[in-house]
Amino acid sequence: MQQDRADEGEATVEPERFNQARAAQSMAVLEDYVEMIGDLISEFGEARITDIAQRMGVTHPTATKAVSRLKREGLAVSRPYRGVFLTEAGAELAERVRMRHRTLVDFLVAVGVPAETAELDAEGMEHHVSDATLRAFETYLERARASDGPDFQD
Amino acid sequence: MQQDRADEGEATVEPERFNQARAAQSMAVLEDYVEMIGDLISEFGEARITDIAQRMGVTHPTATKAVSRLKREGLAVSRPYRGVFLTEAGAELAERVRMRHRTLVDFLVAVGVPAETAELDAEGMEHHVSDATLRAFETYLERARASDGPDFQD
DNA sequence: CCGCAAATGAAGCCTTGGCAACATTTCTGT
DNA sequence: ACAGAAATGTTGCCAAGGCTTCATTTGCGG
Numbered sequence: 136m137q138q139d140r141a142d143e144g145e146a147t148v149e150p151e152r153f154n155q156a157r158a159a160q161s162m163a164v165l166e167d168y169v170e171m172i173g174d175l176i177s178e179f180g181e182a183r184i185t186d187i188a189q190r191m192g193v194t195h196p197t198a199t200k201a202v203s204r205l206k207r208e209g210l211a212v213s214r215p216y217r218g219v220f221l222t223e224a225g226a227e228l229a230e231r232v233r234m235r236h237r238t239l240v241d242f243l244v245a246v247g248v249p250a251e252t253a254e255l256d257a258e259g260m261e262h263h264v265s266d267a268t269l270r271a272f273e274t275y276l277e278r279a280r281a282s283d284g285p286d287f288q289d
Numbered sequence: 290m291q292q293d294r295a296d297e298g299e300a301t302v303e304p305e306r307f308n309q310a311r312a313a314q315s316m317a318v319l320e321d322y323v324e325m326i327g328d329l330i331s332e333f334g335e336a337r338i339t340d341i342a343q344r345m346g347v348t349h350p351t352a353t354k355a356v357s358r359l360k361r362e363g364l365a366v367s368r369p370y371r372g373v374f375l376t377e378a379g380a381e382l383a384e385r386v387r388m389r390h391r392t393l394v395d396f397l398v399a400v401g402v403p404a405e406t407a408e409l410d411a412e413g414m415e416h417h418v419s420d421a422t423l424r425a426f427e428t429y430l431e432r433a434r435a436s437d438g439p440d441f442q443d
Numbered sequence: 444c445c446g447c448a449a450a451t452g453a454a455g456c457c458t459t460g461g462c463a464a465c466a467t468t469t470c471t472g473t
Numbered sequence: 474a475c476a477g478a479a480a481t482g483t484t485g486c487c488a489a490g491g492c493t494t495c496a497t498t499t500g501c502g503g
Contacts, residue, residue, distance in 0.1 A: 150346025153321065156413040157491090164460075167307065185480060192304025198459055199482070204459085216468060216481055246400070247425040256422045259310035263413025267416070271401040311461090313472055318490075351491055353452070358489080370498055428465060 156263065163262035166232045167191065168201045169210055172219055174230030181218030235269055236261050242272040245279050310417065320386045321345065322355045323364055326373055327383030335372030389423055390415050396426040399433050400405035 171190055175182035177257060188198035202219050205211035210225035240259050243253035264272075299420050302318035325344055329336035356373050359365035363378035375383060397407035418426075 149344050152409055152412045152456085153346045155409055160317075160411050161459085163314075183480075184482090190303050191379055193305045194462060195481070196463085197481080200460070218339045243422065243425075246429050248422045249425075252419055252421045253366045254345045255306055255309055256419050258306045259313050259417025263417075264409055265406055265410050266399065270423045271397075271403075275401050315489085340453090347490085348492060349451070354490070357501085378448080387468085 141222060155162075159263050160242065165205060165208065165210065166199065166262055167226050167258075168198075169221065169229045170232045170236070172221055173226065173233065174213060178221065183218050186220065212277060232261070235264060236270055238269060238276070242276055242283065245276055313417050315426060318355065319359060319362065319364065320382065320393045320416055321412075322352075322359060323375065324386045324390070325377050326359075326365060326375055327380065327387065331375065335374065337372050339393055340374065348350060387413070392426055392430070393418060395432055 138288050156174055167190065168187065171187060172182040175190070179186070184195050184198050184202065187202070188195040191198060191201075193201075202211060202213060205219075205225065206213065209222055210228060211221050213219040236257060239257045240253050243257060244250055248256070322341065322345065325341060326336040329340055329344070333340070338349050338356065341356070342349040345352060347355075348421060353442050357378065359369065359373075364382060365373055365375050366367055367373040371435060380442060390411060393411045394404075394407050398404055402410070412415075
């Protein structure tokens with residue numbers, strides 16, 4: 136293919152950016168479910184389809200489908216008419232997701248985002264926060280806490 | 290429905306969070322395309338399907354379908370075998386998206402995220418940044434610039 | 444002005460993630 | 474112990490956003 140116009144140098148790397156964002160997006164739902172299942176297990180010892188569906192704000196067939204995918208990906212296990220449980224990989228992912236979520240929310244609040252908004256935005260943003268960025272947030276939080284930021288309300 | 294367990298108070302609002310994230314997600318692709326089309330129009334005076342596809346990192350039928358959706362949503366116009374153009378609403382959205390993207394990247398860099406990473410992460414994150422959060426970022430940037438941040442490497 | 448390559452369109456397929464409707468299994472209370 | 478309710482599973486539908494393959498239109502060079 137010859138593009139006599141669209142190759143100002145960046146056009147070559149540009150697509151990669153979007154592909155990466157799309158990849159992150161495909162993990163997003165899995166992450167949400169895994170985290171939610173982890174929460175339910177912590178609270179009740181098991182995660183029932185009904186509870187998952189309710190908390191995720193979807194109908195139960197949707198939750199079932201998601202769980203199937205989790206099982207296929209080796210993140211969860213379950214038997215018919217029984218609760219859903221996380222595999223080791225699933226539990227690990229859940230923990231990572233939970234920590235990332237917490238860090239992001241704390242960070243947003245620290246830079247002046249209202250707590251409620253931070254919670255809402257974090258839900259969507261978190262899946263796109265890379266390790267490098269997360270580390271930057273953590274560093275920022277440490278410094279902010281150390282220097283007791285002027286207008287930080289933590 | 291009666292759930293004797295899953296109503297610790299927060300279970301009622303929880304789903305809303307996810308619904309909102311899902312809604313944002315559904316706009317994400319549109320936003321990307323609109324911004325990209327805006328870029329192409331700025332550069333070449335029109336946006337050709339081929340160029341759009343190339344920059345988005347997708348095949349041309351995918352780009353065509355996306356443009357169809359944009360047209361349906363009243364964000365773009367086009368005639369068969371001709372370039373794609375933005376409606377007023379589309380141009381407005383493109384501008385908003387572009388500014389939000391820029392603010393987010395600047396902000397990330399300001400808090401210590403490496404420039405390249407910031408660019409990559411922003412691509413996914415931006416679609417979930419609410420106006421309130423964006424304002425907080427802007428405020429932060431203003432202050433940081435004013436006080437010439439102590440340990441910020443800008 | 445005509446042919447051929449490039450660009451665009453059209454059709455059909457896949458997966459994901461929603462949904463509703465219906466079938467089946469568990470569980471619970473009498 | 475059993476009937477009805479609740480939970481779960483199954484099936485089939487839809488739209489979005491990918492893809493490939495094939496048809497058509499543009500537009501350029503000879």
